Structures are given as structure tokens and as C-alpha cells.
Amino acid sequence: MKKSTEEVFATKNIRLTTMRILIYEYMEVATVALSLLEIEKYFHKADKVTIYRTIQTFLExxxxxxxxxxNVAKYKLCGDVCSEDNHKDRHLHFYCKKCKETTCRDEVILPENMESQLQIDEIQILAKGICEKCLNSE
Ligand SMILES: [Zn+2]
Ligand SMILES: [Zn+2]
Ligand SMILES: [Zn+2]
Incomplete structure (x- = not known):
């Protein structure tokens, strides 16, 4: 069953504010990763600093x-496995050179045994090419 925004915020220790809820729910329905600019555009009436801080809080x-x-930083919701200061997003990301969309590819995950000798704080695996959608529209 899908968790409510309140439940998700509670597990990640995030205080509820209207702006946080709005941004979270916008990101929740997005199928692609969103840049700060895209989020700002969508909430054009909101204060840019508030949006920036909200994303920083979500990240932390x-x-x-x-x-x-x-050259763009994009943001996508994490799964339940991530917690404060401990991201476990070990999946591949795909960037389409044509539509410029970035998507999470959970079917490709970095094996966990890499971490027996290392401390990994952040993982960036990025593949670039043409996505299914663009390939099919050619
Ligand atoms: Zn994460
Ligand atoms: Zn594409
Ligand atoms: Zn991802």
C-alpha cells in the first residue's frame, strides 16, 4: 500500500510544511528526475530560496x-532504503541525449559486496544514449 506523505515524512524525520508537501507530491508523480529549474518553473509563484532549501532538506x-x-543536477525520490545521511541509491541512471530526460533504472543495481572494503557515500552511475520513447518515435 502506498504510504501517505505524512507517513513518508515521519519515517525520514521531515517536518511537514505546505511547500514541502507540494514539492514532494509533485516529485512523486514525476516519472523522470527533475532539475531545480523545472521545479521552480512549476512552482513559479513560490520563493526560489524556499524551493532550494526544501530540496536540500530532502537530500539530507x-x-x-x-x-x-x-551539467545539470536533477533530483528523484529515493526508495524506502535511504535514510538520513545514508543514501543507498545504487542503481543506474539513464540520460537521453534527445529528450534530455534522466530516468532511474532500478533493473541495473551495483552489487553490495563492493562495500566490504570501501565506504561509499554516494553512487553515480550514468549511461547516456537514446531512450525507448525517442527510439520508437523515429
Ligand atoms: Zn537515496
Ligand atoms: Zn528520449
Ligand atoms: Zn535514481
Whole structure:
């Protein structure tokens, strides 16, 4: 069963504010990773600093993870496994050069045994190419 926003925020230790709820629910329905600019555009009436701080809070609390594609940082919701200061987003990201969309690819996950000798704080695995959607529309 899908968790409510209140439940998700409680498990990640995030205080509820209207703006946080709005941004979270917007990111929840997004199928692609969103840049700060895209989030700002969507909430154009909101204060940019508030939006920025909200994303930083989400990042710190393990609610969203950051993906760097070309030169843009994008954000996507994490799974339940992530917690405060402990991101476990070990999956591949795919950047489409045509539609510029970045998506999480949970079917490709870095094996966990890598961490027996290392401390990994952040994982960035990025593949670039043309996505299914763009390939099929050619
Ligand atoms: Zn995460
Ligand atoms: Zn594409
Ligand atoms: Zn991801």
C-alpha cells in the first residue's frame, strides 16, 4: 500500500510544511528526475530560496537523491532504503541525449559486496544514449 506523505515524512524525520508537501507530491508523480529549474518553473509563484532549501532538506534526509547528467543536477525520490545521511541509491541512471530526460533504472543495481572494503557515500552511475520513447518515435 502506498504510504501517505505524512507517513513518508515521519519515517525520514521531515517536518511537514505546505511547500514541502507540494514539492514532494509533485516529485512523486514525476516519472523522470527533475532539475531545480523545472521545479521552480512549476512552482513559479513560490520563493526560489524556499524551493532550494526544501530540496536540500530532502537530500539530507534521504528523501531524494541527486543525479548529475550533462551539467545539470536533477533530483528523484529515493526508495524506502535511504535514510538520513545514508543514501543507498545504487542503481543506474539513464540520460537521453534527445529528450534530455534522466530516468532511474532500478533493473541495473551495483552489487553490495563492493562495500566490504570501501565506504561509499554516494553512487553515480550514468549511461547516456537514446531512450525507448525517442527510439520508437523515429
Ligand atoms: Zn537515496
Ligand atoms: Zn528520449
Ligand atoms: Zn535514481
Amino acid at each position: 534526509r534521504g528523501l531524494v537523491h541527486k543525479i548529475l547528467d550533462e
